Amino acid sequence: MRALRKRFLMTLPPTIYDIAKRAGVGIATVSRVLNGSDRVADATRTAVQQAMKDLDFRPNRAARRLAVGGVNRPRVAALMPFFSASFYYAVSAPLSAALTAADIDLVLYNIQDRDHKNRVLDRIVAERACEGLVLLSMGVRPSRLAELERIGVPLVCVDYPQVGAPALTVDNVEAGKVATQHLIDGGAQRPALITGPSRALAFRQREEGFTAVAGAAAPQVRADVVTIDAGRAAAAMLLDGHPDIDALVCVNDMLAVGALQEIRSRGRRVPEDVQLIGFDDQPLMDVIGLSTIRQPMDEFGGWAARSIATLLGRGDAAQKVSTVASVQLPIELVTRSTSRVSGKRTT
Amino acid sequence: MRALRKRFLMTLPPTIYDIAKRAGVGIATVSRVLNGSDRVADATRTAVQQAMKDLDFRPNRAARRLAVGGVNRPRVAALMPFFSASFYYAVSAPLSAALTAADIDLVLYNIQDRDHKNRVLDRIVAERACEGLVLLSMGVRPSRLAELERIGVPLVCVDYPQVGAPALTVDNVEAGKVATQHLIDGGAQRPALITGPSRALAFRQREEGFTAVAGAAAPQVRADVVTIDAGRAAAAMLLDGHPDIDALVCVNDMLAVGALQEIRSRGRRVPEDVQLIGFDDQPLMDVIGLSTIRQPMDEFGGWAARSIATLLGRGDAAQKVSTVASVQLPIELVTRSTSRVSGKRTT
DNA sequence: CTGTTAGCGCATTCAT
DNA sequence: ATGAATGCGCTAACAG
Numbered sequence: 083m084r085a086l087r088k089r090f091l092m093t094l095p096p097t098i099y100d101i102a103k104r105a106g107v108g109i110a111t112v113s114r115v116l117n118g119s120d121r122v123a124d125a126t127r128t129a130v131q132q133a134m135k136d137l138d139f140r141p142n143r144a145a146r147r148l149a150v151g152g153v154n155r156p157r158v159a160a161l162m163p164f165f166s167a168s169f170y171y172a173v174s175a176p177l178s179a180a181l182t183a184a185d186i187d188l189v190l191y192n193i194q195d196r197d198h199k200n201r202v203l204d205r206i207v208a209e210r211a212c213e214g215l216v217l218l219s220m221g222v223r224p225s226r227l228a229e230l231e232r233i234g235v236p237l238v239c240v241d242y243p244q245v246g247a248p249a250l251t252v253d254n255v256e257a258g259k260v261a262t263q264h265l266i267d268g269g270a271q272r273p274a275l276i277t278g279p280s281r282a283l284a285f286r287q288r289e290e291g292f293t294a295v296a297g298a299a300a301p302q303v304r305a306d307v308v309t310i311d312a313g314r315a316a317a318a319m320l321l322d323g324h325p326d327i328d329a330l331v332c333v334n335d336m337l338a339v340g341a342l343q344e345i346r347s348r349g350r351r352v353p354e355d356v357q358l359i360g361f362d363d364q365p366l367m368d369v370i371g372l373s374t375i376r377q378p379m380d381e382f383g384g385w386a387a388r389s390i391a392t393l394l395g396r397g398d399a400a401q402k403v404s405t406v407a408s409v410q411l412p413i414e415l416v417t418r419s420t421s422r423v424s425g426k427r428t429t
Numbered sequence: 430m431r432a433l434r435k436r437f438l439m440t441l442p443p444t445i446y447d448i449a450k451r452a453g454v455g456i457a458t459v460s461r462v463l464n465g466s467d468r469v470a471d472a473t474r475t476a477v478q479q480a481m482k483d484l485d486f487r488p489n490r491a492a493r494r495l496a497v498g499g500v501n502r503p504r505v506a507a508l509m510p511f512f513s514a515s516f517y518y519a520v521s522a523p524l525s526a527a528l529t530a531a532d533i534d535l536v537l538y539n540i541q542d543r544d545h546k547n548r549v550l551d552r553i554v555a556e557r558a559c560e561g562l563v564l565l566s567m568g569v570r571p572s573r574l575a576e577l578e579r580i581g582v583p584l585v586c587v588d589y590p591q592v593g594a595p596a597l598t599v600d601n602v603e604a605g606k607v608a609t610q611h612l613i614d615g616g617a618q619r620p621a622l623i624t625g626p627s628r629a630l631a632f633r634q635r636e637e638g639f640t641a642v643a644g645a646a647a648p649q650v651r652a653d654v655v656t657i658d659a660g661r662a663a664a665a666m667l668l669d670g671h672p673d674i675d676a677l678v679c680v681n682d683m684l685a686v687g688a689l690q691e692i693r694s695r696g697r698r699v700p701e702d703v704q705l706i707g708f709d710d711q712p713l714m715d716v717i718g719l720s721t722i723r724q725p726m727d728e729f730g731g732w733a734a735r736s737i738a739t740l741l742g743r744g745d746a747a748q749k750v751s752t753v754a755s756v757q758l759p760i761e762l763v764t765r766s767t768s769r770v771s772g773k774r775t776t
Numbered sequence: 777c778t779g780t781t782a783g784c785g786c787a788t789t790c791a792t
Numbered sequence: 793a794t795g796a797a798t799g800c801g802c803t804a805a806c807a808g
Contacts, residue, residue, distance in 0.1 A: 095501065097801055108779040113803060118579030123777060138742070142501050143557060144494035145801030148784045152556030154442060154489045157536075164522050167712065171518045175511050178539035187558075189504075190537050192525040209499030210490060211534075232465030310716070339716060365514065366713050369657070369686060395485070444785055455795040460787055470793060492785030495800050 096137040105133040156394050157187040162218035166308050168364040172379035180387030184396050214390040236393035240382045249408045250385050254284045257375045257413045258291020261331050265357045268422030270329030275302035276316040277333045288333045313340025335360035335367050358420040371419035378411050443484040452480040503741050504534040509565035513655050515711040519726035527734030531743050561737040583740035587729045596755045597732050601631045604722045604760045605638020608678050612704045615769030617676030622649035623663040624680045635680045660687025682707035705767040718766035725758050
């Protein structure tokens, strides 16, 4: 027999049994109206629908799927912060495409902050919501890692040096150094930095690279978001406070574009008066002519998809041999018209 | 009793019963190793794991969730073609953010073509995979609409004039007319068109608008993809074939940027020798100085999220009053440095 | 047209 | 440490 549910005070969501009772019909009938069968009397249907409305009934998806017995398609959840438009696209488009190819569903979580991330992970674990996890620009603590391991949910990280899980990274500290050194090689005496939200590890690391070569005393300001406007405002602040600045390292291309506009609007020339360099090499940076440190963003999503697919035993035969391991991709100095070249080229 | 499963020839995927039998244990034990319990003898655990490996066992997510009894969080599936990077981002980022806010999970499907779309929809319907559907730049036939209605899955469309469902659109024919007329007002005698993949309705409609004012005899070429390179190639073809062209309408900003590069590389000036206009007003188009027809892409995702949330009974109290209906958003002519102004401004 | 019944695959007491 | 029995919420025969 059914209905041993001791739902104190209606605290649990209603089921078709509740609807059936309230409408004075059997559960099969409820199921029928739920699935739009035409073998139901109009009066009955109306009554059932009313009951559903009264109780704010929502069919349980898991139960439905279990009953219909569809394919148990694997599902991976991807958690990503929406810092940067082009970074998000560059990663998620290939990720989505490659997972589609592997016949894996993708559930996307737009993560706001650390708390949000943990709430989402708690739910995912508690509800067994997915078979695999992709983390973009964020990691998890060892306890969480152990928990995921316990329930058998593999994890890969992109743009974050997670220990204990496959991770794809670039050397952002080195990137920061290379960028700064490039401007100094071009003759910069007084370099400054525009950095981004400190919750992003990549920004903190590029910052670290800058400081390592420019010195801790070099001027720097932090933008809350990585947009053109923020870059422009940050540049204005910097230029106001330190008129002698002759080089600007920006931890992101959008910030650099904003800085470029601000510098020019003040009648100063780039790169003659002020050199400028960004990070990422986002689309269109070549037509704008921004010097930048390129990171192969396009490869991030594909790597994540292939790795998690392999971990789920869904890898292609072709790649089946490959082991899933952490990888560090090379960055590349791209010199264009916002910086002065002087000999060496790439890293 | 269990196991009346008549699995002919092992055609169905293995369950914990199969594992249990093969490992010579009870299903409870299988469940224990599945969930990483430590109350299992090492030898037993190993045996079970081996059996799982042998049979390529994957736990059924629906069954797990039904058993653990987590929250039945609503889920919406979004189907989108990945034509254009900025369009995809502009829509999916707000969509994801707004759904997150409404506590709705988002499953993303990267649709390749019409067949793929139908396969995905078939699965979604058969497996009852979601409670709501968002379609970007695509629609469905009436039969599908009826089917979705039967099983109670609401649908909203963005960038496609779906009949029978709430849809958010812009008037792309009008947009094409406005763009073309703008160049003619600026003195163009010999306008031409670079259009995009014909499977995209928006491109076909902009094309239609162009033809309506420039005439069917005006030169035009179709790019297979909307990238800078494709735009450049298309422009080269056009300029080679019709040296007297003095205005170029491109159905997408990226195509226009490519065309801009090609025109300049031939020593022709923009807009003096050749005027140019794009569509969308993607990010950075202002710094590049491209004249374009702006469509409010940023609002697409948010509208879709709010609409589907309301349809799912998840709308805010604040907006609860609002009915969900189709909307047409205004487009706007943005004149910058690739076209000549002459009087009127916006539409 | 409608109610009864039997699983769907797994987690989870309770015994042992 | 392990197995048997029960229920999660729903769909789908099968009767009536």
